[in-house]
Amino acid sequence: MRLDVVTIFPEYLEPLNVSLVGKARARGRLDVHVHDLRRWTYDRHNTVDDTPYGGGPGMVMKTEPWGDALDDVLASGYESGAHGPVLVVPTPSGRPFTQELAVELSERPWLVFTPARYEGIDRRVIDEYATRIPVVEVSIGDYVLAGGEAAVLVITEAVARLLPGVLGNAESHRDDSFAPGAMANLLEGPVYTKPPEWRGRGIPDVLLSGHHGKIARWRRDEAFRRTALNRPDLIERCDPASFDKKDREM
Numbered sequence: 001m002r003l004d005v006v007t008i009f010p011e012y013l014e015p016l017n018v019s020l021v022g023k024a025r026a027r028g029r030l031d032v033h034v035h036d037l038r039r040w041t042y043d044r045h046n047t048v049d050d051t052p053y054g055g056g057p058g059m060v061m062k063t064e065p066w067g068d069a070l071d072d073v074l075a076s077g078y079e080s081g082a083h084g085p086v087l088v089v090p091t092p093s094g095r096p097f098t099q100e101l102a103v104e105l106s107e108r109p110w111l112v113f114t115p116a117r118y119e120g121i122d123r124r125v126i127d128e129y130a131t132r133i134p135v136v137e138v139s140i141g142d143y144v145l146a147g148g149e150a151a152v153l154v155i156t157e158a159v160a161r162l163l164p165g166v167l168g169n170a171e172s173h174r175d176d177s178f179a180p181g182a183m184a185n186l187l188e189g190p191v192y193t194k195p196p197e198w199r200g201r202g203i204p205d206v207l208l209s210g211h212h213g214k215i216a217r218w219r220r221d222e223a224f225r226r227t228a229l230n231r232p233d234l235i236e237r238c239d240p241a242s243f244d245k246k247d248r249e250m
């Protein structure tokens with residue numbers, strides 16, 4: 001997978017050099033290119049914004065730098081096979097970013113991120129590229145950030161960990177919170193490791209029992225309990241009829 005990120009804060013994307021994403025890049029699973037939008041400005045102040053038509057607070061990011069930048073990025077000649085690039089636009093007014101969307105994006109060969117600042121990008125930029133390639137406007141949550149770069153980090157990590165060969169244990173996807181299948185719509189339950197006792201706190205006996213069926217059921221029940229506590233809205237989406245099937249899958 002190739003990722004391109006166009007931003008006025010390229011240093012914000014430094015975390016893409018470390019940890020899981022950094023390892024995926026080092027292994028050749030991910031090819032990341034971060035571009036400074038100001039490379040496509042030609043005035044002495046490297047201007048990327050201007051006042052909004054219709055008035056109102058703040059500034060709007062100008063069309064020309066984005067258009068010149070995206071034309072160059074898309075012309076990079078990356079051979080992405082049958083499927084071309086997808087433009088991923090972080091915005092508070094976008095489609096909620098979910099594990100389902102992470103899976104969808106992980107199946108694409110090339111993502112081009114356009115994290116904005118100020119009040120956002122002149123709408124004509126998105127409209128222009130929507131005539132050429134798929135555009136996904138995405139929100140990472142119901143809160144307001146000062147820009148889209150943090151969203152790029154979140155989306156990239158969630159997508160990268162789904163790529164083949166990135167996570168050591170391919171099975172670990174299966175038990176993710178929100179993962180399709182047995183854990184769909186359930187939050188992950190508690191996890192434990194050695195030592196067997198810590199500050200007077202032990203380990204649930206079932207986890208020491210070696211009985212895989214009981215352990216699977218306990219984990220499912222704990223996931224259910226935590227989901228009911230923290231995300232009752234997800235419980236309604238669970239299909240009780242599937243629980244026997246869940247036990248077989250877990």
Ligand SMILES: N#Cc1c(-c2ccc3cc[nH]c3c2)n[nH]c1N
Binds near residue numbers: 089
């Ligand atoms: N994704 C996302 C966002 C944002 C966001 C994204 C881009 C810009 C550009 C200026 N302000 C922004 C906020 N806020 N909250 C989210 N979930």
